[in-house]
Amino acid sequence: MAGTEMPTVYDPGTVEAKWYGYWEKNKFFHTAVEPDREPFCIVMPPPNVTGQLHMGHALDNTLQDILIRWRRMQGFNALWLPGTDHAGIATQAKVEEQLAREGLSRHQLGREKFLERAWAWKEQYGNQITNQLRRLGASCDWDRERFTMDGGCSGAVLEVFLQLYNKGLIYRDYYITNWCPRCQTTISDIEVDHQDRPGHFYYIKYPVKNSGEYIPIATTRPETMLGDVAVAVHPGDARYGHLVGKNILLPVAGREIPVIEDEYVDPEFGTGAVKITPAHDPNDFEVGMRHRLPQVQVINRNAVMTGEAGKYAGLDRWDCRRRLVKELDSLGLLIRVEDHTHAVGHCYRCSTVIEPMLSKQWFVRMKPLAEPAIRVVKDGRLRFVPERFTRVYLNWMENIRDWCISRQLWWGHRIPVWYCGDCGEMTVAKIPPDQCSSCRGKKLEQDPDVLDTWFSSALWPFSTLGWPQKTLDLAYFYPTSVLVTGRDIIFFWVARMIFSGVEFMDDVPFREVLIHGLVLDALGRKMSKSLGNGVDPIDVIESHGADSLRFMLVTGNTPGNDLRFHFERLDGARNFANKIWNASRFVLMNLYDFDSGQDLSRENMTLADRWIYSRFHRVAEVVTRNLENYDMGEAARVLYEFIWNEYCDWYIELAKPRLYGGDSGDRAATQYVLADILRGTLELLHPFMPYITEDIWQRLPVHKGRTIMKAAWPVPEKWSLDQEAEGHMELLMEIIRSVRHIRSEMNVSPGKKAEILIEAPEDGPREMIQKWSGYVETLATGNVLVQPALAGKPDQAAHAAVGGVEIYVPMKGLIDVSQESSRLARELAAVERDLAKVRDKLSNQSFLSKAPAEVVEKERSKETGLSVKQMSIAKRLKMLGN
RNA sequence: GGGUGCAUAGCUCAGUGGGAGAGCACUACCUUGACACGGUAGGGGCCAUAGGUUCAAAUCCUAUUGCACCCACCA
Secondary structure, three states, X not given: OOHHHOOOOOXXXXXXXXXXXXXXXXXXXXXXXXXXXOEEEEEOOOOXXXXXXXXXXXXXXXXXXXXXXXXXXXXXXXXXXXEEEOOHHHHHHHHHHHHHHOOOOHHHHOHHHHHHHXXXXXXXXXXXXXXXXXXXXXXXXXXXXXXXXXXXXXHHHHHHHHHHHHOOOEEEEEEEEEEEOOOOEEEOHHHEEEEEEEEEEEEEEEEEOOOOOEEEEEEOOHHHHHHOOEEEEOOOOOOOHHHOXXXXXXXXXXXXXXXXXXXXXXXXXXXXXXXXXXXXOHHHHHHHHHOOOOOOOOEOOOOEEOHHHHHHOOOEHHHHHHXXXXXXXXXXXEEEEEEEEEEEEEEOOOOOEOEEEEEEEEEEOOHHHHHHHHHHHHOOOOEEEOOOHHHHHHHHHHOOOOEEOEEOOOOOOEOOEEEEOOOOOEEEOOOOOOOOOOOOOOOEEEOOOEEOHHHHHOOHHHHOOXXXXXXXXXXXXXXXXXXXXXXXXXXXXXXXXXXXXXXXXXXXXXXXXXXXXXXXXXXXXXXXXXXXXXXXXHHHHXXXXXXXXHHHHHOOOOOOOOEEOOHHHHHHHHHHHHHHHHHHHHHHHOOOOOOXXXXXXXXXXXXXXXXHHHHHHHHHHHHHHHHHOOOHHHHHHXXXXXXXXXXXXXXXXXXXXXXXXXXXXXXXXXXXXXXXXXXXXXXXXXXXXXXXXXXXXXXXXXXXXXXXXXXXXXXXXXXXXXXXXXXXXXXXXXXXXXXXXXXXXXXXXXXXXXXXXXXXXXXXXXXXXXHOXXXXXXXXXXXXXXXXXXXXXXXXXXXXXXXXXEEEEEOOOOOOHHHHHHHHHHHHHHHHHHHHHHHHHHOOHHHHHHOOHHHHHHHHHHHHHHHHHHHHHHHHHHHOOO
């Protein structure tokens, strides 16, 4: 318990090792329904089971842990529900990699065996990330840990699919979707990452049949011309009007295709004529539907040219492009090639260029689901923090398109639809049906596809609480209190949870969404595997401690903004932890003879005691308010400043002489205040730095065997707010600072005691200064003499004027009068500059009449203070002979 | 094409209507009975540019410039 057992340098490793297991074993994180207590609930964004904790997770979970620990201390029944995500594409890719190392492919293995491998993989690696979250200090209820593919969540997925299907909100269609040739699956529109890429505009002659004319076509993807089925021009375009209805002899392919008119064509862009390839372009697909054109597929699922591509069959799409352009050129059909930068769709997982591809897929009809999801946000039933993300959300929801939910993967929730081999009818069911719902045939085959991973995460806030059962958990904890997540998954996840919650629970999934930014590297780039610029949170925890990492991630940045990762800032956080450690070490070292049963009598409090209580009172209020506003960074900053600049720099320093030099009553009282403020401060800091605060808190005499996690959040009593004490301390601090300034300027050696003459008028703070002059003596190193009026002003003395008080530091023979004069002259000039500004304001009639009274009053008192200061410095200067 | 964010000390960033701030870096001094991962004192900024609103603007409005990001089917 005693501080002497504490090393002088804080070692996060040994401290952190002590506490997580203790918390978890004692079930301090566990929460059950308690109807008389108010719930506070956060569901954790489930990290992928493939996962390695990254800085984004560290930030996200630190923010959540702060909120949860704080609310728990406030007395809420606080549930933080953790879990992991099966992450279809990502996990399947990992398992396939593993197989590849054994020389196997998933197809060789077969679906069933492959899934066994995937589950084994999940069992082996799925816990890695949750253990890393433990290192971070995350106080989530592991008893309730869930997985998107566990029985409950899978049941919820089936139920949702069925309900949406029965409402006509899920349909299957032959449509053009985004195909990733590498992942070998369709992906949804938001999974396509559009990046501007330098490319080319190829101008190609399309000869009109039986005419010497040709239509110039500009395209960025010449290889798709092999699948062209028409050329479209804008209706009424004078250039091409006479050709509409005629046929084009499609170069190379040698097919005939019609010239048609369609509003889609922009006559201003390119050549005003567009080649139509319904099988390989979403716009052309639409045009093709309107004109009942055929769909000629020339590129297959491996991005290789099909048999329809004639002699180009079997070539990779880029190879085909190169060779085809060459051929067109040699045929004299290539007009020119221009550089052209355009947005190219890439797979967000693997960055492969997406190929628009025709296939039968499942979709969710979004419009009917979006509307109520827009309403709950507009009505304010669900609030985004920061508020600006509301627009991002609404904008997307209002322009939403149907969601392609089928994936050609094996790892995931298999689509609960069976096709009849006899009549072709679909049967949708939660349990595998034994006969066709239409013809009762037995030849049923289940749809081979699985659902988009986000389909199950969309249900997370209620599937994890027991839905579709009507559980007590759901009734008690839903809607959850707040969702904390990064701005990069507002569309992927937040939006989908909102419409799902509204649809199936008839209520918002959470009342507030706290959006934070991304963690960038020191150069402001996104941390990514390919750049190799990621910083591993576990490495940081090992070098600097989890508390430091948490503190660093939370400070020095505004809600919603991105955050750059700087090791200097991490060092700063570690130094802060060390400061706390050593301040506590000092306090604990001095508590060996402390009678913890004793209470402090307020009458015996010193000015410093009253001041530190008052400051603590304000800090507790501000920290609480900032947390209420989700302003964790500001709360942390306020605590940092209080601990370092007030508790350590002033209070502890003032406590020392009273601890060692006073009587036993003084010592006891000082011990009491030191420990009491330390206790309260640790409690305020605990949500941010859980380990170090627990460790120190339990060392305090009365806390042995209790946990800070269950301590009550500090709500200071009214008496502790003491404006007078704050004012008095401020004046004394100014006096001390000015004496120190003088000493430093005059090169007085730090150990040497100075004579400090303070001239304070009788009607002013004289008595107060006299009473607490010991503070000045200790902290400015000197002997203080306070007098109403000095008989003779010492000429061999440095001078300062502070708050209506004159300070002289006599220095026999040390004062260089001219040096002192110029120092004072500089100070006088500064004072006069300020004074002029203030007087300017006060002579302005409109300021006096329009500014609020307290602002005017403030300026008046500033003027008084400054003019007193000006006069005394001027007098002093005159005395010195200037 | 539409939208958002950012621009403040050498660096990284707070502050968002009434006295320009912090951390790091820098200068000088200090091993003072918690801490050199420390202490004390200090230097350093027309708060991007141009207008406007206001008694008062780094802070609100408009425009401009630069940087970053998001959305969008113009071949």
